[in-house]
Amino acid sequence: MKALTIAPGDTVVVVELPIPEPGPNEIRVKVHSVALNLVDALYVAHPADKAFGCVVGSDIAGIVDKVGSDTIQWRVGDKVTGLLQGATSGNIRPGGFAQYVILExxxxxxxxxxxxxxxAATLPLGSLTAAQALFIRLRINAPFPSPFSFPPEATPAPSILISSAATSIGFYAIELIKLLHSAGAQTYRVFATASPRNHAKLLSLGVEAVFEYRSPTQVDHVRNVSGGITHAFDCLSEDDTTAHISQTFREGGGTIAVIRKAAWNKDGIRADVTPLYGAAWSGLGHEILYNGETLPESPEWRAFTVTFFSFLGRDGKNLLIQPNPVRVMPGGLESIVTKGFALLGSRKVADREKNAVQSSSKPWMKPISGEKLIYHLTS
Structure with a gap:
């Protein structure tokens, strides 16, 4: 099979690898579509220790091609999506940008x-990251069975600010908060920041108000309309974004869930506001080496992922949340670096527009906004 693997020189190459065989509690998937994430490009430009030769990529969707000997809940021909770790750690973990992959x-x-x-390919990493932020780090009780349980909100009308909401993670965070309303659980006033071209989309999802994320008066606007935020999710977590969000909280402060560990500035963060980071990979339930640290195996975090993923596809007929908008890119594995990763960049989302091919007449090379890049590995 063909696969995209890390190569010396901060790049990747398409190589031929043996088609993997599923273990007893695994399935083999013939991959149809892959979705690109910033973390995929990041670890190509800045490879983890021992990553050379590892398959890149996190999000995949395809058809079950073979089932393990102890597998009874899946059959050949079932449509499936899933998450792999994709060459982002110092220990060898399988990636998704290949014609065949193995899923537990x-x-x-x-x-x-x-x-x-x-x-479907847009779903796994983005939705899991959002779910962990909301239903673990921000201590909001999940609308599905979870090993994490928290006391009821002390504030009569709690609110949450989804900053950079027109991202994959932001869209999914809004969708998940909406599920609390339909489940009859604690409800939250939802506010968002985004560029003006995405305001209508976010309002259509049920957000109470959307604010221009680059406006110098953004903090005052959020506080005036909301009365002060009680929870926040920074879906960008770069430069001064976290500090600005901290200024929108009501008296008494609170917690901001952040998606990156070291890309945001600590200066300017209110003393009564705490940023909390967590790696989505913890949800896979395996010990991994990530960002120079060992993340221990966590049965509790894995149990959260299992119940969350089961919840999303529980009836096999409809997803409970709306998938991300997509932009299908031309070409296959060979084009991911030259086109897809070129658009994503390898460091900060804020750098994308100045690095984008602004003069290109190709519609697929326009700057990314409110959509996920998709590649097809099969016709």
């Missing part, structure tokens, strides 16, 4: 017939 059966998500492979 309890971490695979069933794709309903109403959802395309392209849409």
């Amino acid at each position: 059966v309890d971490l695979a998500i069933r794709i309903p017939s109403t959802v395309s492979y392209d849409e």
Whole structure:
């Protein structure tokens, strides 16, 4: 099979690898679509220790091609999406940008017939990152069975600010908060920041108000409209974004869930506001080396992922949350670096527009905004 692997010189190459065989509690997936994430490009430009030769890529969707000997819940021909770690750690973990991949059966998500492979490929990493932020780090009780349980909100009308909401993670955070409303659980006033071109989309998802994220008066606007935030999710976590968000909190402060560990400035963060970081990979339940640290195996975090993924595809007919908008890119594995990673960049989202090919007449090379890049590995 063909696969995209890390190579010396901060790049990747397409190589031929043996088609993997599933273990007893695994399934083999023939990959149709892959979705690109910033973390995929980041660890190509800045490879982890021992990553050379490892397959890149996190999000995949395809069809079950073979099942393990102890697997009873999946059959050949089932549509499935899933998450792999994709050359982002110092220990060898399988990646997703290959014609065939192996998924553990309890971490695979069933794709309903109403959802395309392209849409499904946007789901695993983005939705899990959002779920961990909301239902673990921000201590909001989940609308599905979870090993994490928290006391009821002390504030009568709690609110949450989703900053940089027109990102994959931001869209999924809004969708997940909406599920609390339909489940009859504690409800939250939801506010968002984004560029003006994405305001209508976010308002259509049920956000109470959207603010221009580059406005110098953003903090005052958020506080005036909301009365002060009680929870926040920084879906960018770069430069001064976290500090600005901290200024929107009501008296008494609170917690900001951040998605990156060291890309945001600590200066300017209010003393009563605490940023909390967590790696989505912890949800896979394996010990990994990531960002220079050892993340221990966590049965509790894995149990959270298992119940969350099961919840998303529980009836096999409809997803409970709306997939991300997609942009299908031309070419296959060979084009991911030259086109997809070129658009994503390898450091900060804020650098994308100045690095984008502004003069290109190709519609797929326009700057990314409010959509996920998709590549097809099969016709």
